[in-house]
Amino acid sequence: SKFMEASLRITACTFLQEAGVKLRLPQLTIATAIVYFHRFFHHHSHQKHDRFIIGTTCLFLAGKVEETPKKLQEVITITYSIRNKKSELKIESPEFTELREQILKSERQILQTIVFNFPVDHPYKYLLSQVKALQGTHELAQVAWYFVNDSLRTTLCLSHTPQLIASAALYLASQFLDTPLPHKEHLSPSEIFDADIEVLRGRHIYSSTS
Numbered sequence: 001s002k003f004m005e006a007s008l009r010i011t012a013c014t015f016l017q018e019a020g021v022k023l024r025l026p027q028l029t030i031a032t033a034i035v036y037f038h039r040f041f042h043h044h045s046h047q048k049h050d051r052f053i054i055g056t057t058c059l060f061l062a063g064k065v066e067e068t069p070k071k072l073q074e075v076i077t078i079t080y081s082i083r084n085k086k087s088e089l090k091i092e093s094p095e096f097t098e099l100r101e102q103i104l105k106s107e108r109q110i111l112q113t114i115v116f117n118f119p120v121d122h123p124y125k126y127l128l129s130q131v132k133a134l135q136g137t138h139e140l141a142q143v144a145w146y147f148v149n150d151s152l153r154t155t156l157c158l159s160h161t162p163q164l165i166a167s168a169a170l171y172l173a174s175q176f177l178d179t180p181l182p183h184k185e186h187l188s189p190s191e192i193f194d195a196d197i198e199v200l201r202g203r204h205i206y207s208s209t210s
Contacts, residue, residue: 012051013153019079032120033062034152057106065118126166144173
């Protein structure tokens with residue numbers, strides 16, 4: 001069901017975020033890994049692929065693509081400790097060898113699925129540009145940034161442009177903080193963001209998880 005898929009997706013994205021932080025990866029790299037994850041499962045079933053193996057592989061691949069590489073050994077040991085409640089995985093163990101082989105095999109599958117289309121255009125730069133243009137506060141930017149991060153738990157990156165996601169996050173942040181957005185030359189929010197106001201309110205974006 002869609003609810004079950006959304007639930008599986010959220011747990012996997014939470015796992016990826018935690019693993020990325022423990023690996024000291026930049027948020028941009030973590031976001032790229034999550035986008036690869038969504039792209040993969042857009043074409044494949046959760047029932048046929050271990051989402052944690054695929055997620056770990058996406059993290060390893062994103063590190064290379066975004067030029068923030070981590071050794072596969074480190075990626076495996078840290079993601080294993082998260083999945084197994086901090087249990088230590090010895091690199092000379094058969095389990096480590098099996099995980100390594102699974103990840104290398106999964107990497108080939110992911111590359112084929114995303115057809116070697118590595119670049120990911122994220123909402124972050126558009127968000128910061130919009131905040132600057134509107135002379136918004138640091139708090140507004142920070143809350144909007146959190147909304148963008150939350151959007152990664154859904155498949156919005158597959159169905160909406162990063163510009164629109166950034167605009168929606170900024171609009172929702174202003175609503176959350178109860179802070180009217182600065183109107184530039186008396187423009188409406190729709191004109192400021194070049195997007196329909198109902199879309200910005202999340203009716204078609206943040207209310208959707210599929």
